[in-house]
Amino acid sequence: MPNGLTVHGFGEDAEGELYALVTNSSANGTGGIVYKIAPLRLTIHVIDNMLDISWPASGGRLQTQTNALSSGVGTNWVMCRVR
Numbered sequence: 001m002p003n004g005l006t007v008h009g010f011g012e013d014a015e016g017e018l019y020a021l022v023t024n025s026s027a028n029g030t031g032g033i034v035y036k037i038a039p040l041r042l043t044i045h046v047i048d049n050m051l052d053i054s055w056p057a058s059g060g061r062l063q064t065q066t067n068a069l070s071s072g073v074g075t076n077w078v079m080c081r082v083r
Contacts, residue, residue, distance in 0.1 A: 006023065
């Protein structure tokens with residue numbers, strides 16, 4: 001998660017919508033942010049040897065990281081350049 005945030009729990013409401021609780025404090029701290037987890041359809045095209053990725057939702061961010069296969073996923077996420 002960006003900005004030192006960690007996921008502390010997940011929940012589901014009566015309509016089946018999924019949520020994640022994240023904080024930048026310990027698990028027994030107070031406060032936090034609740035994110036709604038929504039399905040998202042990506043549109044992907046190859047244009048002039050470049051990968052073009054778009055999505056219909058406003059406010060979305062695309063992040064990436066490059067690690068050795070032996071490292072796996074880490075915490076070094078960076079924002080992708082947007083043109």
